[in-house]
Amino acid sequence: MVNKTQPIITVENLTAAYEDNVILEDISFEIFPGEVFIVLGGSGCGKSTLLKHMIGLYKPLVGRIVIEGTDIVTAGETQRHELLRKFGVMYQSGALFGSMTVNENIRLVLEEFTSLPDELMDLICTMKLKLVGLEAAGNMMPSELSGGMKKRAAMARALTLDPDIVFLDEPSAGLDPITSAQIDQLILHLARSLRLTFVIVSHELSSIFAVADRVVMLDKHTKNIVAAGPPAELRDSSDNPWVRRFFNREAPTNLKH
Amino acid sequence: MTSVHRNGVDLVSAAKKDCEGGRVRPETEGGGKLRLIFEGRFDSQSTGRLWPEVAQLLSQSKPKHLTVDAKRVDYCDGAAIALLLWLRRQQEKNKGEFAIEGLREEFVRLMEMLEPQAVEHARKKLGFVRGIVEGLGGVAVNLCRDLYAQITFTGEITAALCRVMIRPRTMRWKDAFIVAESAGANAFGIVSLIGFLFGLILAFQAAIPMREFGAEIFVADLVSLSLFRVMGPLLTAIILAARSGSAFAAELGTMKVNEEIDALTTMGLNPVRFLAVTRVTAAMVVTPLLAVFANLFGLLGAGGVMVSLGFAPVTYFNQVVAAVDVGDFFGGLVKAVVFGLLVGSIGCLRGLQTGAGSRAVGTSATRAVVSGIVLIVIAEGVFAVLFYFLGI
Incomplete structure (x- = not known):
């Protein structure tokens, strides 16, 4: 399923900082097409920061982020726009536009980037909402949706232009186990049937084991990757005791890590 | 006064004792040794009341060896632990010795959990003049940044x-x-x-x-x-x-x-x-x-x-x-x-x-x-x- 010949995303020697505060230092990894790739780690280790660098919201201090052959850090305006249309992003809060209905949120990118007739745009909206099981919520405002519905609507919006890569920031955080499992199933379904590449930031262990092909684990003390590989492998045979503890949900004995 | 007993304990007098709060009794020993005997319940209220008293005792006697006798301590909360840690730090600062005797196991554990670690990147304290210069510099930089933002936004x-x-x-x-x-x-x-x-x-x-x-x-x-x-x-x-x-x-x-x-x-x-x-x-x-x-x-x-x-x-x-x-x-x-x-x-x-x-x-x-x-x-x-x- 995963094509391991040519990486779709390459992160090379990335160092990220907020002013003087270095969050990530010299990070490198590759993501392959069709892979469900999870960035995980404890709170405050820089998972969301890494994601925001990968989608081009922040510029790294040092390093390259190459997506489908284009370095998003140095890309010109046109190249960057072309690249942005190849991926969809779902934010932790959903980030649906509060003044628009769910349908309008999805239609927005179609109106801006395509010249499709209205009827077809409506049909695409309905299709995308059906994909996430929200076909009845098209005319609702984001404020009328529950947390899980917001995330699913945001995922429908992220999938509107049929992207190659989908970035998800904490897709199952704060959701009940059933909704969380539904989202996991949706991710797996999309990854396997549409062969999309998913880059997910999460620390929900159940979701990680359910969907991830491979994970990288960040550590806030070293500001780097402490472990990389399939999650079950890391849980059972990682050399790093902290990594094993993380996957086995064990509190450190001295509470001082 | 009526009394209420449970498991042989007089609950009214126990509650009264609790409300009375803790006491600290100093005992001066020879050779610059001071022994502080802590008794009763040490919560935020009684600790707050006793803190100035203890601080005064410490500054007056400047002991080379300070021992806190906590055998008769019934209860300790965060404030009391803070007082004990403060006493230890004062002694360290004055190059004196410090010991706690008889503190119950659960309070020792609480003390270990609550003791703040040295912060790695503690903010440097600036002098008055340097503080003003740095403050003014900060304001100037922010003004320049705001001006830059306004110009780019206008464009x-x-x-x-x-x-x-x-x-x-x-x-x-x-x-x-x-x-x-x-x-x-x-x-x-x-x-x-x-x-x-x-x-x-x-x-x-x-x-x-x-x-x-x-x-x-x-x-x-x-x-x-x-x-x-x-x-x-x-x-x-x-x-x-x-x-x-x-x-x-x-x-x-x-x-x-x-x-x-x-x-x-x-x-x-x-x-x-x-x-x-x-x-x-x-x-x-x-x-x-x-x-x-x-x-x-x-x-x-x-x-x-x-x-x-x-x-x-x-x-x-x-x-x-x-x-x-x-x-x-x-x-x-x-x-x-x-x-x-x-x-x-x-x-x-x-x-x-x-x-x-x-x-x-x-x-x-x-x-x-x-x-x-x-x-x-x-x-x-x-x-x-x-x-x-x-x-x-």
Whole structure:
């Protein structure tokens, strides 16, 4: 399923900082097409920061982020726009536009980037909402949706232009186990049937084991990757005791890590 | 007094003992040794009461060896642990020795859990002069950054407005009409009321001294020229800054906090074009319209005063028409367009500059109003000089 010949995303020697505060230092990894790739780690280790660098919201201090052959850090305006249309992003809060209905949120990118007739745009909206099981919520405002519905609507919006890569920031955080499992199933379904590449930031262990092909684990003390590989492998045979503890949900004995 | 017993314990006297709180008894031993005997319940209240007493004992005796006898301590909370840790640190500072005897196991564990670790990157304490210099430097850097942001935003918004003028279809007109309705049509009442009252007050205040010279009829000239040339657009712009500038900043600020601006950016949509252009265009269109109504209602207010002074309405009308020419009227409208541009732009800029957290939204709204009013007054000054040299 995963094509391991040519990486779709390459992160090379990335160092990220907020002013003087270095969050990530010299990070490198590759993501392959069709892979469900999870960035995980404890709170405050820089998972969301890494994601925001990968989608081009922040510029790294040092390093390259190459997506489908284009370095998003140095890309010109046109190249960057072309690249942005190849991926969809779902934010932790959903980030649906509060003044628009769910349908309008999805239609927005179609109106801006395509010249499709209205009827077809409506049909695409309905299709995308059906994909996430929200076909009845098209005319609702984001404020009328529950947390899980917001995330699913945001995922429908992220999938509107049929992207190659989908970035998800904490897709199952704060959701009940059933909704969380539904989202996991949706991710797996999309990854396997549409062969999309998913880059997910999460620390929900159940979701990680359910969907991830491979994970990288960040550590806030070293500001780097402490472990990389399939999650079950890391849980059972990682050399790093902290990594094993993380996957086995064990509190450190001295509470001082 | 009745007593309540449970498992052989007198609960009333136990509770009374608890309420009494802890006590500290000092025992001085030879060779610079001090023994503090802690007894009873040490909670935040009793610790707070005992702390000054203990501190005084310590500073007076400066012991080489301090022992805390905690065998009779019934209860310790965070405050009591803090007192024990403070005693230890004081001894370390004075190069003395410190020991705790007989502290119950659970309180020892609590102490281990609560003991703060040395912070790795502790903020350096700056001297007074260095603090002022660094503070001033910080203010200067922030001012330069703000100026830079304003200049780049002006460039971005100008480019986006030009793009809309060349290709009007790229503008989201539906959004612009909604903003125009809330910033314009919904502000009609307040602008008219303020205009009316302003005209009335100005005419009334002017009429009193002018009556001394028999020149009440020139109140019409004064009010109409003031309104058309300066006060109409200025009042409208200030109301717009307070009402809509703050709303723009709060709306965009909330979108920033909710990651909606990030979502727009990653969808490939430029937030300036998508959000700011619609608002700035709407503000530029509605401000002159509102200024016209402010002028009209101001004249009506002044008219009421003139009629009460015994002038016929037609006399007042003729005087106004004679006093104001087309240049005054259109000069005021041009100002209003520029004020609309300034208020809309600064409202959007402050909104897009919003930091993290709900408090940042409030700060952005306040900054939008303050910056808006300052810019309006500066622009008014520039226009006054410009119109003088152009002979308008």
